[in-house]
Amino acid sequence: MKNLVRKWNEISLVKQIIIGMAIGILLALTIPEAAQPIVLFGTLFVGALKAVAPVLVFFLVIGAIAQHKSGHKTNMKSIIVLYIFGTFLAGFIAVIVSFLFPVTITLATSAQELKPPGGVSEVLQNLLLNVVDNPVSALINANYIGILAWALALGFALKNAKDTTKSLISNFSDAISTVVKWVIKLAPLGIMGLVFESITVNGLESLLGYGKLLAVLLGCMLFVALVVNPLIVYTVTRKNPYPLVLTALKESGITAFFMRSSAANIPVNMRLCEKLGLDKDTYSVSIPLGATINMAGAAVTISVLTLAAVHTLDINVDLPTAFLLSIVSAVCAAGASGVAGGSLLLIPLACSLFGIPNDIAMQVVGVGFIIGVVQDSVETAINSSTDVIFTAAAEYRKQRLEGTM
Structure with missing residues (x-):
């Protein structure tokens, strides 16, 4: 038994996850009823990550800011610019592709009871209200904007604290990071349960009628x-980007795909940044921030589904309005985490640009929920893995510039 455990531990985590996926698929296709209890593994894994992530972010950011040395650059400005530009560009690409390959849809009514935000101002207002949320409430509800705001404030307030206080915060941060490593070791079991549940509960039959729409969505995201x-x-870096991009997709994208939560994937991204040798002062802030505002996949979803409604209703769209949709989708995507229902509930806001009534827009949201088993998984994988990619790119740029000085 010890030899078996030792050999298992010698296998890389990605290979372990692939094995877990294969077992989950096999069980779902052969003995779905008998293997039903393994769903608990997925539920516990995601629950554990969601529980530890807010506390991890809180103490990591406080420690990073409190112990930050004057003159040490963190690249946050470059990373935020990359987040904003990447999200806008994703929405813009989705608009272009939607015009090149127009899709019409059969509207669904399953989202009629949901309430979308009234406008961009409401999305931004929700975002600002999250900033001033009670710190305890922010931690309990995994409000990462609020967590970041309080952690930054406390971090700056503790910059002149005694070394013993800073050491205590650092020890807390290290302890929580160790707990995260223990949780991530359970990823193969968790992914096995999540894959099993996805296949047995959702199936693929309901997706067949929306094949073309899914093809456009997934094509844009890929x-x-x-x-x-x-x-x-x-x-940014002037070097071959694919080793970094493929590593991020493999080690961050796979787990994000099955967990369907950028927040739950924060510990995974933190671990990957550490593995890549990135600056902890930077990624301890940029990763949780990216999980909130870096939403390229969401921008694609909002643009594609909105224009699917436009093509279905045979509405003529001029170039300025199409460009405006790219901007609106990027802004909405950045605020999606503060709105119940995520990116799908921001579709009516984008539809209002074309005068589409709210009741029809909510039917488009219903279509989004039908294809969500695939759309949301791929969207989250793109969103979360890009956090690591842009954080690393900014640091590699800094190293390149310093090397030329």
Whole structure:
């Protein structure tokens, strides 16, 4: 038994996860009823990550700011610029593709009871209200904007604290990071349970009627992941971007795909940044921030589904309005985490640009929920892996510039 455990531990985590996926698929296809209890593994794994992530972010950011040395650059400005530009570009690509390959849909009514935000101002207002949320409430509800705001404030307040206080915070941070490593070791079991549940509960039958829409959505997202992001990274770093991009997709994207939560994937991204040798002062802030505002996949979803409604209703769209949709989708995507229902509930806001009534827009949201088993998984994988990609790209750019000085 000890030899078996030792050999298992010698296998890389990614290979372990692939084995877990294979077992989950096999059980779902052969003995779905008998193997039903393994769903608990997935529920516990995601629950554990969601529980530890807010506390991890809180103490990591406080420690990073409190112990930050004057003159040490963290690249946060460059990373935020990459987040904003990458999200806008994703929405813009989605608009272009939607015009090149127009899709019409059969509207669904399953989202009629949901209430979308009234406008961009409401999205931004929700975002600002999250900043001033009670710190205890922010931790309990995993409000990462609020957690970041309080952690930054406390970090700056503790910059002049005694070394013993800073050491205590650092020890807490290290202890929580160790707990995270223990949780991540359970990823193969968790992914096995999540894959099993996804296949047995959702199936693929309901997706067949929306094949073309899914093809456009997934095609846009893959183009962003494999072409647009690498071009951005190359422009910034002047080096081959694919080793970084493929590593992030493999080690961050896979877990994010099955967990369908950028927040739950924060510990995974933190671990990957550490493995890549990135600056802890930077990634301890940029990763949780990216999980909130870096939403390229969400921008694609909002643009594609909105224009699917436009094509279904045979509405003529001029170029300025199409460009405006790219901007609106980027802004909405950045605020999606503060709205119940995520990116899908921001579709009515984008539809209002074209005068589409709210009741029809909510039917488009219903379509989004039907295809969500695939759309949301790929969207989260793109969103979360890009956090690591842009954080690393900014640091590699800094190293390149310092090397030329």
